[in-house]
Amino acid sequence: MTSNTPSNEDPSKLSNQTGEKSSIPAPVLRENPEPTSSNAPIPLALTSIFFVIIFIAGIYLALNSGGFRSDVFSPKLVSWSGGGAGGVAAPVDPKVVGKRIFTQNCVVCHQTSGLGMPGQFPPLVGSEWVVGGDWVADNHLVSILLHGMQGAVQVKGVTYNNAMPPWKQLKDDQIAAVLTYIRSEWGNAAAPISPEYVKSMRDKTTARTEPWSQKELKAMPAESAGTSAAPAAPAPAAAKTTPSA
Ligand code: HEC
Numbered sequence: 001m002t003s004n005t006p007s008n009e010d011p012s013k014l015s016n017q018t019g020e021k022s023s024i025p026a027p028v029l030r031e032n033p034e035p036t037s038s039n040a041p042i043p044l045a046l047t048s049i050f051f052v053i054i055f056i057a058g059i060y061l062a063l064n065s066g067g068f069r070s071d072v073f074s075p076k077l078v079s080w081s082g083g084g085a086g087g088v089a090a091p092v093d094p095k096v097v098g099k100r101i102f103t104q105n106c107v108v109c110h111q112t113s114g115l116g117m118p119g120q121f122p123p124l125v126g127s128e129w130v131v132g133g134d135w136v137a138d139n140h141l142v143s144i145l146l147h148g149m150q151g152a153v154q155v156k157g158v159t160y161n162n163a164m165p166p167w168k169q170l171k172d173d174q175i176a177a178v179l180t181y182i183r184s185e186w187g188n189a190a191a192p193i194s195p196e197y198v199k200s201m202r203d204k205t206t207a208r209t210e211p212w213s214q215k216e217l218k219a220m221p222a223e224s225a226g227t228s229a230a231p232a233a234p235a236p237a238a239a240k241t242t243p244s245a
Helices: 011-015 026-030 044-064 094-105 138-147 172-182 195-204 214-218
Strands: 149-155 158-164
Touching (some): 094 172, 138 195, 149 214, 172 195
């Protein structure tokens, strides 16, 4: 009763780590060490899984964040050319989107009022460049937006000599929206510009690398965006395919 350990399992020999290991019996060696609480490092596998998740999340964000811009929308859900034909969701008013784009990109120079700054930035209100003039037409306006404008230019009889940067980094929809906005705001009343028309002008002027001068624009025959391009629903023909089998 005094000792329930077999004679060859002397506890004093077990704790003596420096001693001859041969004296420790096999069943004891097979035991796992007692678990202790310590600052063990996070297992490598767990760390790698964590980084893989972060990496995948990063890719997802990069692809779906829309650059964290506040004016992104899903083109799939928007029917630009006013209701009807195959619109999946209620159409978004391009003027609402256009106003946002204007506030983000144009207000610094042309001002919220659209009146510009005397001597520096020309007005958009009542400007022949915006609503059309004797020789100025829709193609000129879209060209200015895509590639910018520089040098002496007359707006409402006043000469400005400055430079506007190109806006080709904006998407076709966005340029169309901002133009539709400036053509219908502040008492301006000109027809909307469609994304298709912006695209056609973009395709036509891909070789252009410099802002236009008024002279160059004048050499460009006037062209109207027309109404023909606008109502044609760009949405892929209503997917009403009946199962053929
Ligand atoms: C950095 C200042 C600046 C910004 C930002 C800017 N513009 Fe301009 N814009 C100008 C200047 C300067 C001219 C005249 C260029 C010249 O003198 O040749 C001009 C000319 C124009 C014209 C033709 C002249 C007129 O007054 O009608 C239009 C249209 C126009 N800008 C629209 C826009 C739109 C839309 C945006 C936003 C997407 C924008 N601009 C952003 C400076 C700017």
